[in-house]
Amino acid sequence: xxxxxxxxxxxxxxxxxxxxxxxxxxxxxxxxxxxxxxxxxxxxxxxxxxxxxxxxxxxxxxxxxxxxxxxxxxxxxxxxxxxxxxxxxxxxxxxxxxxxxxxxxxxxxxxxxxxxxxxxxxxxxxxxxxxxxxxxxxxxxxxxxxxxxxxxxxxxxxxxxxxxxxxxxxxxxxxxxxxxxxxxxxxxxxxxxxxxxxxxxxxxxxxxxxxxxxxxxxxxxxxxxxxxxxxxxxxxxxxxxxxxxxxxxxxxxxxxxxxxxxxxxxxxxxxxxxxxxxxxxxxxxxxxxxxxxxxxxxxxxxxxxxxxxxxxxxxxxxxxxxxxxxxxxxxxxxxxxxxxxxxxxxxxxxxxxxxxxxxxxxxxxxxxxxxxxxxxxxxxxxxxxxxxxxxxxxxxxxxxxxxxxxxxxxxxxxxxxxxxxxxxxxxxxxxxxxxxxxxxxxxxxxxxxxxxxxxxxxxxxxxxxxxxxxxxxxxxxxxxxxxxxxxx
Numbered sequence: 430x431x432x433x434x435x436x437x438x439x440x441x442x443x444x445x446x447x448x449x450x451x452x453x454x455x456x457x458x459x460x461x462x463x464x465x466x467x468x469x470x471x472x473x474x475x476x477x478x479x480x481x482x483x484x485x486x487x488x489x490x491x492x493x494x495x496x497x498x499x500x501x502x503x504x505x506x507x508x509x510x511x512x513x514x515x516x517x518x519x520x521x522x523x524x525x526x527x528x529x530x531x532x533x534x535x536x537x538x539x540x541x542x543x544x545x546x547x548x549x550x551x552x553x554x555x556x557x558x559x560x561x562x563x564x565x566x567x568x569x570x571x572x573x574x575x576x577x578x579x580x581x582x583x584x585x586x587x588x589x590x591x592x593x594x595x596x597x598x599x600x601x602x603x604x605x606x607x608x609x610x611x612x613x614x615x616x617x618x619x620x621x622x623x624x625x626x627x628x629x630x631x632x633x634x635x636x637x638x639x640x641x642x643x644x645x646x647x648x649x650x651x652x653x654x655x656x657x658x659x660x661x662x663x664x665x666x667x668x669x670x671x672x673x674x675x676x677x678x679x680x681x682x683x684x685x686x687x688x689x690x691x692x693x694x695x696x697x698x699x700x701x702x703x704x705x706x707x708x709x710x711x712x713x714x715x716x717x718x719x720x721x722x723x724x725x726x727x728x729x730x731x732x733x734x735x736x737x738x739x740x741x742x743x744x745x746x747x748x749x750x751x752x753x754x755x756x757x758x759x760x761x762x763x764x765x766x767x768x769x770x771x772x773x774x775x776x777x778x779x780x781x782x783x784x785x786x787x788x789x790x791x792x793x794x795x796x797x798x799x800x801x802x803x804x805x806x807x808x809x810x811x812x813x814x815x816x817x818x819x820x821x822x823x824x825x826x827x828x829x830x831x832x833x834x835x836x837x838x839x840x841x842x843x844x845x846x847x848x849x850x851x852x853x854x855x856x857x858x859x860x861x862x863x864x865x866x867x868x869x870x871x872x873x874x875x876x877x878x879x880x881x882x883x884x885x886x887x888x889x890x891x892x893x894x895x896x897x898x899x900x901x902x903x904x905x906x907x908x909x910x911x912x913x914x915x916x917x
Contacts, residue, residue: 489513493700502706503622506695510614513696517614520607527600534593540581547574547766578762586754587747595744598737605734612730612896614694619892621691626709627885628684634877635677641870642670648857657859665863669870709884711835711912713905714891718825721898725821729899732817735810742799742806749799752792755782817897824894831887835909838876838883842917845869845876877917 491513493499501509511517582589646666652658685701692698726732763776852869855861887909895901 491697491700493697493703495700495702497702499703500706501703503619506618506622506691507615509695509697510618511611514614514694515696516610517607520603520610524600524603524607527596527603530596531593531600534589534596537582537585537589537592540579542577542579544577545575547576574764574766576762576764578760580758580760582756582758584757586751588751588754588756591744591748591751595741595748598741598744602734602737602741605730605737608730608899609734612899616892616896617694618691619895620889621687621694622705622707623709623885623888623892625684625687625691625705626707627881628680628687629705630709630881631878632677632680632684634874634881635673635680638673638870638874639670639677642666642673645856645866645870646670649863652859658863662863665867669867709881709888711884711887711909713832713907713909714828714902715905716902718822721825721894722818722821724900725817725898726814729817729897732810732813735806735813739803739806739810742803746796746799746803749792749796752795755784757782820897821894824890824897828887828890828894831883831890832909835880835883835887838880839910839912839916842876842880845873849873880917 489512491509646663646669649658649662649666653660653663688701688703689698692700757780759778759780761776761778765774849869849872852861852865856863856866891902
């Protein structure tokens with residue numbers, strides 16, 4: 430079939446128009462469905478892409494330097510981690526990768542254009558004379574043949590749509606993976622933040638202990654000078670003071686390491702010139718075990734991602750089954766060859782139905798593989814669902830246990846404080862000995878550390894429960910205890 434250049438151009442324009450209509454419709458449906466989907470996480474991810482990267486796609490660099498001192502709240506640390514933590518940034522870029530695969534799948538409906546140019550030289554050349562001694566002229570043909578062709582898929586019985594649906598589910602799963610990574614980073618931020626607060630409290634305890642032992646050493650030396658106490662009390666007090674100073678050095682090292690750990694999670698590992706504004710809290714939470722489990726099964730990003738992966742495997746199974754169907758498409762080509770002895774212009778257009786690489790056994794096994802992958806993905810989803818149920822239930826029970834432990838630790842602290850007050854008074858009055866004083870000091874020191882440790886466990890368990898649910902816990906106006914600094 431021959432036609433002119435205008436006809437071929439019209440064919441290409443019509444093909445592009447059909448493709449644009451199909452892709453626009455699919456993009457509209459995808460965007461509409463995406464906007465109607467409500468995803469809930471422990472933090473709002475709106476604006477994360479702009480916060481984590483610049484407009485040109487480069488990763489934003491943290492503005493902190495050790496020459497500038499900062500005071501961070503817990504929310505400040507979380508915001509820094511969302512902006513600068515490399516794991517979150519990698520998840521965001523992973524979303525872009527899977528998002529592009531949706532368009533790659535729909536690209537099957539885009540015309541495939543091929544173009545080429547052939548330049549040739551042909552003919553005969555006789556060096557001797559022709560028949561009857563008559564010289565023959567040289568016969569040479571020079572020419573070129575530019576060719577352009579286009580093929581476009583019209584319908585493939587749903588294979589492309591199933592592949593695009595699978596890509597869309599995988600993209601949605603990566604979005605949930607990003608939220609889960611944010612979930613995990615926030616938990617790590619909270620755990621490190623609370624560890625620093627505990628380490629600060631531990632340093633304060635050992636500083637108070639050093640001050641107490643310095644006072645006791647002065648008292649022992651005074652008693653010894655007046656002959657009311659033996660030399661042993663002075664030696665014991667010196668030993669206790671030295672050990673307390675050693676414990677203080679170790680506690681300060683633990684604090685420094687905890688700050689480095691928090692800086693690493695925030696994505697600014699070199700920055701340590703900051704302090705924290707908060708303290709370990711004793712807040713109560715308004716949530717029941719049943720509400721915690723139901724919320725987790727509804728909004729936990731890891732669970733939603735597993736469900737999306739199972740749906741993607743189902744779409745892959747659908748695509749594998751449809752590989753048995755043919756493809757229907759149109760094709761066209763045009764060439765315009767020019768030479769010194771010829772002028773070639775031709776074109777063609779047609780409608781075709783074809784199988785590409787059809788192999789019955791291979792297709793059958795591919796369907797079997799896709800079915801097994803779907804069953805595996807569904808089983809993994811159920812397994813994660815069971816894990817979420819167990820972890821939420823366990824963390825909720827641990828939270829109740831830690832709350833009771835705080836009350837018990839506070840009672841023990843009050844008793845140890847009263848005991849220490851009495852033995853200190855006895856030693857000052859000259860009726861107590863160094864061993865009794867040391868026992869009272871150690872008991873009081875351990876009771877303070879136990880109480881702070883109980884507060885640390887309670888706050889860390891609350892953060893773990895928030896991670897397992899995928900939502901922040903609602904705090905009550907009441908507290909477990911009303912603690913003043915003098916109470917410790």
